[in-house]
Amino acid sequence: MLRTRRSLRHRATPALLLAPGLLLFLVVIVFSALRTFWISLHAWDGFGPMTWVGLSNYAELWGDPQFWVSLRNNVIWLAVFLLAPPMGLAIALLVNQKIRTMRLAKSLFFMPLVLSTVTVGVIFVWFYDPSYGLLALLFHAFGASPPAVLSSDTWVTFAVVFAALWPQVAFCMILFLAGLNTLDEEIIGAGRVDNARGWQMLRHIVLPQLRQVAFIALAISMIGALRSFDIIAVMTSGGPFGSSTNLAYQMYQESLFSYRFGYGAALATVLFAIMMVFIVWYLLRLLRDERSA
Amino acid sequence: MTRNTLNRRRFLAATAAAGTSCLAAPLYAQSRELVIISDRGNPDQRAALTDIANAFGREAGVRVSLNNMDHEAHKTAIRNYLVASPPDINFWFSGERMRGFVKRGLFSDITDLVEKNGWADVVPAMSATTVDGRIYGLPTAGLVWGLWYRKDVFDSNGWTPPRTAEDFLSFGQNAREAGMTPIAIGTKEMWPAAGWFDHMNLRINGLDHHRALMEGRIAYTDGSLTRVTDRWAEQVKAGMFLRNETSYGWEQAAAILAQKKAAMMDLAGFIIYGFPEADRAQLRLAPFPTYDTGIGRYEDFSVDSIHIPSGAKNPEVARDFLTYFYQPDRLWEYLKPDGNLPARTDIDVSSDPIMVESRKGLVGVDGTSQYFDRDTDPDVAQAGLKGFQEFMVRPERASDILAGIERARARAYGPL
Structure with missing residues (x-):
């Protein structure tokens, strides 16, 4: 009797400890995701009655030119954000040198991470300003007329991603710096004994030990690229005429400005499906590493 | 439950009243x-x-x-x-x-x-x-909408506000020769472009047409709108508007007018926010030029x-x-x-x-609409705002843009 109770308690403890988190996860994430999918099958203005329309929101997405622009922009975000981990690594290697002023350099590189995205966006809007911005001054210095990058439907997305890349690189740098601090001194020592130096040391001794960190940096950059929203809102509001809108921003506009919550939910579902690919990949890697460890 | 809280509140009020009689009245009230x-x-x-x-x-x-x-x-x-x-x-x-x-x-x-x-x-x-x-x-x-300008700038150049479509283009020519942008406009927030559309449509097609359009009874692919986009494209091509206008909010555009780098700007009385206190007395309002003498003076109000x-x-x-x-x-x-x-x-x-100017702007008006995004369904308004912003940059896309707004109209009001 006593034993069964004890074993019950033994088994119940982890379940009880997991329960609050699990409950929150079910309500906030799983329920919301399912509900979003349910809404995407309806036409709904946000507070009137919901009308069942089946998959027609998705069919409309297919024929909506803005959807393809948003999708293209998400691909640009993903591609440019691929640069964040290698750039972060390069800077981490640079500031990891034992030189006196490096501490200052390190904190300068770290700075964008403390700034809120809104601040970063505002700073870059000033930077790009075609009449008074730093970029304009640079162009004037060379006698050229500055481009209005935020007004150009070709360049605007790149201009916004570039601004967002700044804190992202800093974030990757921090990850790699932490990774560099946990390097196994013995392996490095062994490498030194075998006369490994410079590039060889980096390629064969340091990088293999940073694989785990690199993987996390890459996965987080990808997911960050997909959920980017705030900096677009601050810098361009998705404009000019929707050229810098991505799926997340289009979802916000359709739902809250055009009052088309069903259509917005369909966009959210598509975005979720794309993100799922990266999340599943990330989780599978994580599980595999945990099992092999 | 309600009675309970009421009682408690009354009790509290009564106690307070007993304690500090001077505060009693407000507490009750x-x-x-x-x-x-x-x-x-x-x-x-x-x-x-x-x-x-x-x-x-x-x-x-x-x-x-x-x-x-x-x-x-x-x-x-x-x-x-x-x-x-x-x-x-x-x-x-x-x-x-x-x-x-x-x-x-x-x-x-x-x-x-x-x-x-x-x-x-x-x-x-x-x-x-x-x-x-x-x-x-x-x-x-x-909010009385019209073209605001600086009196001192107009006086020193010997300009008068343009009255007709022809005047308007030649005025633009003069302004450019004087080294100024004819019309300051900032379409970052999109609505100023839609306001310009209102003016053009009210002048070219009149109030009844405009109302029908706003209520979804006319398709955006209708031939009557091509007349509007053609004349508007003419203005864009003639360099009437501030360049890179999608980079600027209306406040920045108003600042360009205040700095005498632009000659006129389409706005309402709240233009004073964008103007330094000392310069506000210079502001004058002129009605949008006439495009068709057969059509009355209709304005956004x-x-x-x-x-x-x-x-x-x-x-x-x-x-x-x-x-x-x-x-x-x-x-x-x-x-x-x-x-x-x-x-x-x-x-x-x-x-x-400024209010005197606004009030003058209402004299002789034959009828009013409100404003593009206040007159029509929000979904159509959103599509229109974006479409007109695009039109001012890429007027050659007019038919695609109008087709895009028409899709939103058909969604909101049903097929015609």
């Missing part, structure tokens, strides 16, 4: 409450509103809580709070924006209050808050208004507040910092040069 939600961006106007609300609270013995929201955020929040937790008073726009809520039964009918006070006689704009003969809000101020949500918890206090607030001197206190024209015609605005 303060069981009456009034909740106001406003959306004013101008800090001076907010301060004026706070003063009025506090004075009302003192005189009527009401505890007033005034919540001001960001102007843009309020446009989305209102849909939520009108249903979930309606205040007693809220600020909003009249026209289609109001009608949507009236149709859903979210605003109170205040026709009797208006009749009792005889307000309809002094408020011609009351039609903007009237749906099927019933009144659902009080117009506070109207957007009316802001104040409402009682139908779910208000203290509708009687709210009605008292409206009566208090709508007195000419108080309404003037509230409107003075804003630069927009009072809806009441019995308010003397002669002390304010």
Whole structure:
């Protein structure tokens, strides 16, 4: 009797400890995701009655030119954000040198991470300003007329991603710096004994030990690229005429400005499906590493 | 439950009254409450509103809580709070924006209050808050839209405001020769481009056509709109507008006008926010040029208004507040910092040069609409705002753009 109770308690403890988190996860994430999918099958203005329309929101997405622009922009975000981990690594290697002023350099590189995205966006809007911005001054210095990058439907997305890349690189740098601090001194020592130096040391001794960190940096950059929203809102509001809108921003506009919550939910579902690919990949890697460890 | 809390409150009030007799009266009275939600961006106007609300609270013995929201955020929040937790008073726009809520039964009918006070006689704009003969809000101020310019700049160049389409293009030529941009416009927030469309359509196709278009009864692919886009494209190609206009908000565009780098700008009385205090006296308003002499002078005149949500918890206090607030001197206190024209015609605005200009701008007007995004369905408005912003940059895409807006129109109003 006593034993069964004890074993019950033994088994119940982890379940009880997991329960609050699990409950929150079910309500906030799983329920919301399912509900979003349910809404995407309806036409709904946000507070009137919901009308069942089946998959027609998705069919409309297919024929909506803005959807393809948003999708293209998400691909640009993903591609440019691929640069964040290698750039972060390069800077981490640079500031990891034992030189006196490096501490200052390190904190300068770290700075964008403390700034809120809104601040970063505002700073870059000033930077790009075609009449008074730093970029304009640079162009004037060379006698050229500055481009209005935020007004150009070709360049605007790149201009916004570039601004967002700044804190992202800093974030990757921090990850790699932490990774560099946990390097196994013995392996490095062994490498030194075998006369490994410079590039060889980096390629064969340091990088293999940073694989785990690199993987996390890459996965987080990808997911960050997909959920980017705030900096677009601050810098361009998705404009000019929707050229810098991505799926997340289009979802916000359709739902809250055009009052088309069903259509917005369909966009959210598509975005979720794309993100799922990266999340599943990330989780599978994580599980595999945990099992092999 | 209610009785319980009431008893407790009464008990507390009674104890307090016994303790401090001088505070007793307000404490009793303060069981009456009034909740106001406003959306004013101008800090001076907010301060004026706070003063009025506090004075009302003192005189009527009401505890007033005034919540001001960001102007843009309020446009989305209102849909939520009108249903979930309606205040007693809220600020909003009249026209289609109001009608949507009236149709859903979210605003109170205040026709009797208006009749009792005889307000309809002094408020011609009351039609903007009237749906099927019933009144659902009080117009506070109207925004008179037109082309603003600096008198000193026009005088020194010997210019007069352009009257016809031909004048307009040759005026643009003159302005450019003087090294100025003819028209300052910033379309970062998109609506200024739609305002320009309103002017063009009202001048070329007239008010009846414009109303039908806004109510979804004319397709955007209709031939009548090609006439508008053709003339508009002419202006774009003639270099009438500020370059890279999508990079600028309206404040920056107004600053360009203030710095004498541009000659004119399409806006309403709130242009004063973008102007340094010392330069405001130079501002003059000219009506948009005529495109077709056979068509009357129709203008955008957007009316802001104040409402009682139908779910208000203290509708009687709210009605008292409206009566208090709508007195000419108080309404003037509230409107003075804003630069927009009072809806009441019995308010003397002669002390304010900008309002005098606005009022002059209304003389000789044959009929009014509100503004593109206040007159039509929000979905269509959003598509239109984006489309006209694109048109000003890529006028050659006119037919694709109009087809895009038509898709939204067909979605909102059904096929024709």
